[in-house]
Amino acid sequence: MKHFILILLLIMVACKTTSEYERPKPVPPVAGNSLVNQIDSWIATEGQNAHIGVLISSVQSGQVIYAHDADRLYTPASTLKLVTAAAALQNLGPGFRYTTKLATQGFNRKKHIVQDLFLIGQGDPTLTDMDLATLAHELLQLGVKNIEGDIVIDASVFDDVYYGNGWMWDDASHGFSAPISGVNVNQNRFVVRVNPGNRVGEKVQAIFEPYSNFIRLDVKAKTSQNLNDLRVTTAEQQGLIKHDAIDISGELPVDAAPVYKTFAVSNPNLFAGHILQEKLKAAGIRFNGNIRVEKTPQQTVRLTEHVSRQMSEMLIDFMKASNNHGMECLLKTMGAKTGPLPGTFDGGLEAVQSFLRNNAGVSLKHASVADGSGASRYSLMSPTQMVKLLLYAWNDFHIAPEFIASLPLAGLDGTLATRFSQEDMRGKIRAKTGSLSGVSSLAGYLTTPGGDILAFAIMVNGFTGAKSPYLALQEKILALLVEDAKKPNRSL
Numbered sequence: 001m002k003h004f005i006l007i008l009l010l011i012m013v014a015c016k017t018t019s020e021y022e023r024p025k026p027v028p029p030v031a032g033n034s035l036v037n038q039i040d041s042w043i044a045t046e047g048q049n050a051h052i053g054v055l056i057s058s059v060q061s062g063q064v065i066y067a068h069d070a071d072r073l074y075t076p077a078s079t080l081k082l083v084t085a086a087a088a089l090q091n092l093g094p095g096f097r098y099t100t101k102l103a104t105q106g107f108n109r110k111k112h113i114v115q116d117l118f119l120i121g122q123g124d125p126t127l128t129d130m131d132l133a134t135l136a137h138e139l140l141q142l143g144v145k146n147i148e149g150d151i152v153i154d155a156s157v158f159d160d161v162y163y164g165n166g167w168m169w170d171d172a173s174h175g176f177s178a179p180i181s182g183v184n185v186n187q188n189r190f191v192v193r194v195n196p197g198n199r200v201g202e203k204v205q206a207i208f209e210p211y212s213n214f215i216r217l218d219v220k221a222k223t224s225q226n227l228n229d230l231r232v233t234t235a236e237q238q239g240l241i242k243h244d245a246i247d248i249s250g251e252l253p254v255d256a257a258p259v260y261k262t263f264a265v266s267n268p269n270l271f272a273g274h275i276l277q278e279k280l281k282a283a284g285i286r287f288n289g290n291i292r293v294e295k296t297p298q299q300t301v302r303l304t305e306h307v308s309r310q311m312s313e314m315l316i317d318f319m320k321a322s323n324n325h326g327m328e329c330l331l332k333t334m335g336a337k338t339g340p341l342p343g344t345f346d347g348g349l350e351a352v353q354s355f356l357r358n359n360a361g362v363s364l365k366h367a368s369v370a371d372g373s374g375a376s377r378y379s380l381m382s383p384t385q386m387v388k389l390l391l392y393a394w395n396d397f398h399i400a401p402e403f404i405a406s407l408p409l410a411g412l413d414g415t416l417a418t419r420f421s422q423e424d425m426r427g428k429i430r431a432k433t434g435s436l437s438g439v440s441s442l443a444g445y446l447t448t449p450g451g452d453i454l455a456f457a458i459m460v461n462g463f464t465g466a467k468s469p470y471l472a473l474q475e476k477i478l479a480l481l482v483e484d485a486k487k488p489n490r491s492l
Contacts, residue, residue, distance in 0.1 A: 034484075035065075035066065035480060035481070035484045036066055038480060039054070039066055039068070039477055039480065040068070042473055042476060042477070043068055043473070046460075046469055046470065046473050049463050049464070050460050050461065050462050050463035050470065051069070051072070051074065051460070051461045051462045052068065052069065052458075052459070052460050052470075052473075053068065053069040053070055053072050053074050053382065053383045053457070053458075053459045053460075054066060054067065054068045054069070054070065054383060054456070054457070054458050054459075054477065055067050055068075055070035055383035055384055055386075055387045055456065055457050056387075056454055056455070056456040056477075056481065057387050057391065057454065057455050057456075058452060058453070058454060058455075059391060059394050059395075059445070059452075059453040059454065059455050060452065060453065062391065065454060065481070066477075067383075069383075070382060070383040070384045070387075070457075071382050071383075071384050072382060073366060073367060073368075073380040073381065073382050074380065074381065074382065074383070074439075074441070074459035074460075074461045075377060075379065075380060075436065075439050075459075075461050076374055076379055076380075076381045076386065076434055076441055076443075076459065077374045077434030077435055077436045077439045077440075077441050078322045078324075078373065078374040078375075078432060078433060078434040078435065078441075079374060079386065079432050079433070079434035079441040079442070079443040079457070079459070080369065080371070080372075080373065080374035080379050080381070080434070081318070081319060081322065081327050081372070081373060081374055081432055082386070082389060082390070082393075082432050082443060082444075083352060083356065083369060083381075083389060084327045084330060084331055084352060084372040084373070085315055085318075085319055085327070085330075085403060085406060086355070086360070086389060086392075086393045086399060086403055087334065087351060087352040087355040087356070088311065088315070088330040088331075088333075088334060089311065089315070089398075089399040089402055089403055090355050090359055090396075090398070090399055091334045091337060091338060091351050091355065092311055092330070092333065092334065092337060093311065094310065094311050094312040094399070094402045095310045095311065095312070096310060096311040097307050097308050097309070097310050097311070098122045098123060098124035098125075098126070098127075098307070098308040098333075099122050099124075099305050099306070099307050099308075100119070100120065100121055100122060100124050100127055100131070100135075100183070100305060100306045100308075101118075101119075101120040101302055101303075101304075101305040102117060102118065102119060102120075102135055102139065102302075102303045102304050102305065103117075103118045103120060103296060103300040103301060103302045103303055104116060104117055104118065104300060104301055104303060105297060105299060105300050105301070106301075107144070107301060107303070109143055111146075112143050112144060112145035112146060113144075113145070113146045113147075113148055114144055114146075114147050114148070114149070114303070115147075115148055115149040116147075116149035116150050116151075116152050116289075117147050117149065117150075117151050117152065117287075117303075118152045118154055118296045118300060119151065119152070119153050119154065119183060119272065119273070119276055120154040120296050121153075121154065121155050121157060121181070121182040121183030121184070121272075122157050122182070122333075123157050123158055123181075123182050123184070123329050123332060123333050123336065123343065124184060124306075124308050124329070125184050125187060125314075125318075125323075125325055125326040125329035125330070126308050126309065126314050126317075126326070127183075127184055127185055127186075127306065127308070128185065128186050128210070129185055129186055129210035129211075129212070129275050129279065131306045132185065132272075132275055132276050132279045133279040133282065133283070134306065135276075135279075135304055135305075135306055136276070136279040136280045136282070136283040136285060137283050138303075138304040139280070139283070139285060139303060139304060140283045140284060140285060142303060142304065144285055144303070145284070145285060145286065146285065146286045146287075147280065147285060147286065147287040147289065148289070149289055150289040150290045150291065150292055151273045151276055151277055151287070151289065151290075151291045151292075152291075152292055152293070152294055152296070153183055153269040153270070153272055153273050153291065153292070153293045154182070154183070154293075154294065154295055154296045155181045155182030155183040155268075155269050155293065156182060156295045156296075156341070156342055157182040157336055157341065157342060157343060158180065158181060158182040158332045158336065158342050158343045158344070159342045159343070159344045160181075161344065161345060162179030162180055162181065162268070163177070163179060163180070164180070164328055164345055164370070164371035164372070164373070164375060164376055165345060165370045165371055165376055165378055166370050166371065166375075166376030166377050166378035166379070167371070167375050167376060168375075168377075170237065171375075172237065172238045172239055172264065173234065173236055173237050173238065173239055173240075173263060173264055174262065174263070174264060175187070175189035175190075175191065175261075175262020175263055175264055176262065176324050176325075176375070177264060177324065177375065178239075178264035178265070178268075178324075178325050179239065179264065179265070179266075179267075179268050180325065180328045180329055180332060181268040181269055181272075182342070182343075183268065183269055183272045184268060184272070184325070184329065185210070185268070185271060185272045185275050186209070186210050186275075187323075187325045187326070188264060188265050188268040188271065188325065189262050189263060189264045189265065189325075190208050190209065190210070190215060190240065190246070190262065190263050190265070191208065191209045191260060191261075191262050192206060192207075192208045192217070192232055192246060192248075192260070192261045192262070192263070193206070193207050193208070193209075193258050193259070193260055194206045194221070194230060194232060194248060194252065194258065194259040194260075194261075195252075195258050195259075196223045196252045196253060196254050196255070196256050197222075197223035197254070198223075198254075199223065199254065200223055200224060200225050200254050201222060201223060202222070202223045203219055203220075203221065203222060203223070204219065204221045204222065204223055204230070204248065204252050206219045206221075206248050208246070210275060212274065212275060212278055213278070214240075214242055214243075214265075214271065214274050214275070215240055215242075215243070215244050215245065215246060216243070216244075216245050216246075217245070217246050217248060218245045218246065218247045218248065219248045220247070220248065220249045221248045221249050221250050221251060221252060222251050222252075223251070223252060223253075223254050224251035224252065224253055224254070225253065225254065226253055227251045227253065228251065228252060228253050228256060229250040229251055230248070230249075230250045230251065230252045230259055231247070231248070231249045231250045232246065232247070232248050232259065232261040233246070233247050233249075234246050234247065234263055236266070238266055239263075239264040239265050239266030239267075240263050240264065240265045240266060241265075241266050241267070242270070242274065246263060269293045270291055270293070273291030273292075273293075274291065277291065311402070312402040312405075314326065315402060315406045316405060316406045318330075318406070319406035319407060319408070319414070319432065320406070320407075320408050320413055320414030320415070321414060321415070322414075322415050322432070322433065324373035324374075324375050325373075327372045327373040328345075328371065328372045328373050330348075330372060331345060331348035331349070331352070331371070331372030332344065332345060332347070332348050333348070334347070334348045334351040334352065335347025335348035335349075335350070335351060337351075338350070338351040338354075339351070345371065345372075348372060349369060349370070349371075349372075352369055352372070353369060356369070356389070359392065359396075360388065360389050360392040360393075361388065361392065362385050362388050362389055362392075363385070364385075366382070367380055367381050367382065367385055368380045368381075369381070374434055374436075375436075377436070383443075383457035383458070383459055386443050386457035386459075387443075387455050387456065387457050390443065390444070390445065390455040390456075390457070391455050394445065394453070394455065404430060404445070407430035407431060407432060407444055407445070408430070408431065408432065408433070409427055409429070409430055410425055410426060410427060410428060410429035410430070410431070411425065411426035411427060412426065412427055415432075415433045416429065416431065416433065419471070419475065420475060420478070420479075422479075424449075424479075424482060425475075425478070425479060425482065428446060428447050428448075428482065429444060429445070429446050429447075429478060430444050430445050431443060431444025431445065431446075431456075432444055434459075435467065438461060438462055438463055438464065439460070439461055440460045440463075440467045440470040440471060440474070441457070441458065441459045441460065442456075442457075442458045442474045443456065443457040443458070443459075444456065446478055446481060446482070448481065448482055449482065454481060456478070458473075458474045458477060460473070460474075
């Protein structure tokens with residue numbers, strides 16, 4: 001019996017040792033470390049009016065360099081795009097492309113006539129009015145000169161829920177909250193650019209994209225010497241509808257930089273049909289029918305199609321510019337691929353959560369992923385969970401190159417173009433920003449002068465007023481890591 005107990009104890013010890021080797025525990029920072037003390041003092045100052053969570057770990061060893069309230073949950077804002085990007089690369093693959101088709105039920109080649117023309121979407125968030133112009137000219141080359149039926153928009157690849165869980169209702173008119181559909185043209189928004197006139201007293205110069213008679217600009221603003229009270233507004237609170245006006249009033253200084261404003265459309269499917277109608281007319285193809293939305297019948301003939309760039313390329317645009325629309329389309333696309341059609345937000349979220357649990361090893365027991373872009377106030381994650389995702393993504397050969405390349409580069413591009421611009425920091429950080437009212441987050445990777453790679457997440461919630469103190473805090477923390485790594489015999 002004694003021998004049996006001894007053997008059992010040896011087996012238990014062996015199992016524990018094996019488990020520890022398979023899942024090494026992070027080494028806590030040494031008490032009294034000057035780096036730790038300095039960051040603690042900064043957080044103590046700024047944390048009087050905010051909740052601050054930080055985790056910094058070595059990618060190579062997994063050692064924790066610094067931690068503060070790292071297991072607490074925070075609203076991640078757009079740093080949540082890191083999760084969506086990694087999940088999309090895993091579920092869809094770096095080479096994934098969207099296909100948008102034009103089809104018909106009947107094509108009389110002798111008379112150059114097609115019946116109903118179906119625009120069949122796959123959820124492509126990169127489709128533009130110029131892509132539709134190319135499709136229209138391809139129809140002309142195929143011999144199509146007249147459409148006797150209607151333009152039919154088939155957006156059935158996604159459901160008709162246009163907005164994510166927890167999005168703010170009063171953001172619906174803004175371009176960053178444009179609706180998500182199975183057919184998206186120019187991200188379902190208009191971009192207005194206003195330049196000052198050439199001389200004081202002249203009207204400002206205003207243009208918009210895509211150019212269309214769907215809306216009009218009402219330009220009343222003048223060019224001033226110094227006064228800057230330009231207003232670019234619309235009466236619509238839930239997105240633009242056909243024949244709406246965008247009012248441009250006030251004054252803009254003669255030496256001012258261009259002013260950009262984006263406005264979402266209310267109904268993306270009818271908007272897409274209208275743009276296609278204009279492009280057909282411009283190509284010389286006659287159309288006098290209506291625009292309607294319905295699913296394509298089974299018996300149709302494909303006429304031509306547009307194929308998007310591959311995932312690895314479009315992801316760079318989405319992440320560098322923090323594009324909400326693109327990431328939400330990827331979310332629904334994951335839902336369409338991994339679950340039954342149509343693709344839904346909930347289906348996409350199931351795919352993301354499965355990826356986090358089964359691939360990245362991130363427990364969601366005390367977290368909430370509510371959308372794909374971080375616009376939702378319902379999403380909650382901890383710095384620990386975010387850093388664990390970053391460590392996984394860095395070490396997974398299948399997604400690492402495309403994932404890392406998509407991140408803004410400090411002092412050089414994207415949302416970090418004007419941050420960390422000092423010489424010893426520029427180009428040393430690849431990270432995603434996150435910003436909402438009362439929220440400022442930053443998460444990504446930093447390389448030290450000695451070649452160490454650190455994964456970090458700095459999340460600040462619950463403050464009022466300006467973000468500038470918390471942006472400065474993020475920059476001071478990361479700059480200190482670089483400085484600390486320069487010290488003799490110092491190894492992170």
